[in-house]
Amino acid sequence: MLRSVALFLALLLSACGLFPKEMEDTKAWSASKYYTEAKSELNDGNYAAAIKLFEALEARYPYGRYAQQAQLEIGYAHYKDGEQALAIAAADRFIKLHPNHPNVDYAYYLKGLANFNDDLGLMGIVTEKILNQDMSERDPKASHESFENFKELVNRFPKSKYAPDAVQRMKHLVNVVALNEIQVARYYMKRGGYVAAANRAQYALKEYPQTPATEEALFIMVKAYDALGMTDLRDDADRVMRKNFPNSRFLSDSTGTNGEPWWKFW
Known part of the structure; x- marks a missing residue:
């Protein structure tokens, strides 16, 4: 029994001896070495490993361009890993610490991207890309925030290379x-x-x-006012709709051709 315990302790001490060596080797890395290894993990899609290395870089070398760039890369890695809230938090931190940094425009852009894809996650991505779920069916809060993020980017940095994409979004x-x-x-x-x-x-x-929603908004107003017996408002909405959308699919299909209530059009 004592022999077994002694053997176990010997193996444990031997194993423990490996970790200081690994830690010592890592601690000996330069800032550029940390950054290169972290970028390699990031490019390979190993986002958790990349984040740990970027965080280690910032902790070991808290000042200088590598640490600052690591802060941005951490936000991007969280974004790619589907951690939208963490990506936004990292971007906000960078903006607070480095408001005049040459790449601060990217931090604003990253916030917009994270909110743009908020509430997706793995299942959301599957739904969005495979089942083609309409973004309008999701909670609009993230869409509003994403719009404001991109708007701030465009207003603050109109010449940013990210501005054209932000405008389209x-x-x-x-x-x-x-x-x-x-x-x-x-x-x-x-x-x-x-x-x-x-x-x-x-x-x-x-x-x-002047959005695609205008056509259906008018159609709903026509039908709602009709159901309420508000004929003047109904006729006004109908007139505007027929003038602007003479070939509207709603006008041709709203009469219930199959004998079903008109609202089953949807």
Whole structure:
């Protein structure tokens, strides 16, 4: 028994002796060595390993360009790893610590990207890419925040190389938020909440004009006012819709050709 215990302790001490050597080797790395190894892990998709190395770099060499770049890379690694909140936190930290850094525009851009893809995760990515879920069916909070992030980037750094992409994403996000209002209006229509549906559709028209949501917003207003017996408002909305969307699919399919209620169009 004592012999077994002695053998176990000998093996344990031998194993423990390996770790100081590994730690000593790593501690001997230069800042550039840390950065190179971390970037290699990042490029290979080993995001957790990359983050640990970038964090070790910053802890070992807290000052200088490598540490600053590591802070940005940590945010990007979290973003690629699907950790949107951690990516945003890293970007916010970088902005706070280095507001005048030449690459601070990327931190704003990264925040926008993280919010743009917020609430996806693994299952969200599968749904978005494979099942083609409409972004407007998701919680609009992240879309609003993403828009504001990109807007701040474009306003602060209009000549940034990330600005053109940010502008395109902002245009898309406006459409997304507008369609989200339509999703809510549809919900009210299907449940007989005609006043709420009309108000939501009207809000979409006012706040997000000239978006793809406009056509359906007008259609919902026509049907909601009709159900409420508000014929003047119904006719006004119908006139505007027919003038702007004479070939609208809603006009051709709204009469219930299959004998079903019109709201089953959706």
